Amino acid sequence: MIKLGKLSLLLFAAALALSAYGQAAPASPPAADAAQAAVRNPEDLALEQQLRQGIGLLQSGRPAQAITDHFDKVIAAFELRFKDDTRKFYTGRWQIDTLMYLVEAAASKEEPKRGAVVVPSLWSDAWYLKGYALVELRRISEAKSALESALALSPRNSQYLGELGNLYLGLRDWPSAFATFEKAAAAAGEFSPPEVKNAELSRAWRGMGYVYIEQNRLDEAEKMYLQCLGLDKNDQRARGQLSYIADVRSKRLSAPGDGSPLPSLPK
Structure with a gap:
């Protein structure tokens, strides 16, 4: 079985430092407001730290602990935050994909009725990292499901x-x-x-x-x-x-x- 590359994990950890939490230029005034809110949101800052700690565990060869102690907690936090929200959720890394998701949602037949919103990429990142960890654990069907959950948010x-x-x-x-x-x-x-x-x-x-x-x-x-x-x-x-x-x-x-x-x- 081919493992997910260690270099890929290192690149992701570096990219997390350049994420939308203060680095990407806003796509529009509403997006700018959302980005600034993310910077000021103490819960999101804490969840970002959870991901960083989970990455540290992955790098030290403890994928199961990374999942249970960190990645699952980030996923659960977002699911609780939006449990009563029926809109379609997307996550973007910068202004280009963020804008594209919103434009595509507006052009679709279903999502204009349902509504769509871009939320912090921490949510999809947690699914992605969980998938990475599950591959390390050789739990391949679960890993595939986790990666598909990440892609559902950021296709x-x-x-x-x-x-x-x-x-x-x-x-x-x-x-x-x-x-x-x-x-x-x-x-x-x-x-x-x-x-x-x-x-x-x-x-x-x-x-x-x-x-x-x-x-x-x-x-x-x-x-x-x-x-x-x-x-x-x-x-x-x-x-x-x-x-x-x-x-x-x-x-x-x-x-x-x-x-x-x-x-x-x-x-």
């Missing part, structure tokens, strides 16, 4: 989509993995905040490339990894996969049809 979040794509890779569900990474790439290109856009786009492309290799579509895989190097020439994961592709091609040319196994695909 264009490339970070969340990438983790779900990794989960499908671990299950060797290549069609679902590829479709999810495609969505992650599209979301990164259009909606990811500038400080994480390239990292999330590259991650999605690497996931697509991995599926192509598994499907023996080496030319298409190579294209994905070259695109990654176009964004970051020091992307060692992409370079490793390109070396693997070159190794496979070399072995096929030197010993065609001998039935020799291919080298192991790097994770």
Whole structure:
């Protein structure tokens, strides 16, 4: 089973420090008011600290404790806060995806009647981190449900989509993995905040490339990894996969049809 990357967790922890709680520019005066309210809200500040403490437990190898002591408590706090609210909830990382969710809600057939609102991303982050922890615990069906709960709140979040794509890779569900990474790439290109856009786009492309290799579509895989190097020439994961592709091609040319196994695909 492929684990969710440790680097991904570190990137998320850094991104939390740049979250909407004071860093992102407002999309509109109402959004600005909501962002300022989030900064002043002591409960949200306490919940953010809960997430940070949970991340610390994940990094020290205690995913079960991170869930019970922190992530579940953040989720429960938001469920209690909005238990009587029938509106559709979204979470956004910055003004672009926040505005997009509200525009899409207004254009839908159902949500104008129901109403929609953007709430602190701590809620969806808690689901995402719980999903991460559950993968560490090999509780895969629960992890999938948690990641889907995060995406229900933030469906264009490339970070969340990438983790779900990794989960499908671990299950060797290549069609679902590829479709999810495609969505992650599209979301990164259009909606990811500038400080994480390239990292999330590259991650999605690497996931697509991995599926192509598994499907023996080496030319298409190579294209994905070259695109990654176009964004970051020091992307060692992409370079490793390109070396693997070159190794496979070399072995096929030197010993065609001998039935020799291919080298192991790097994770």
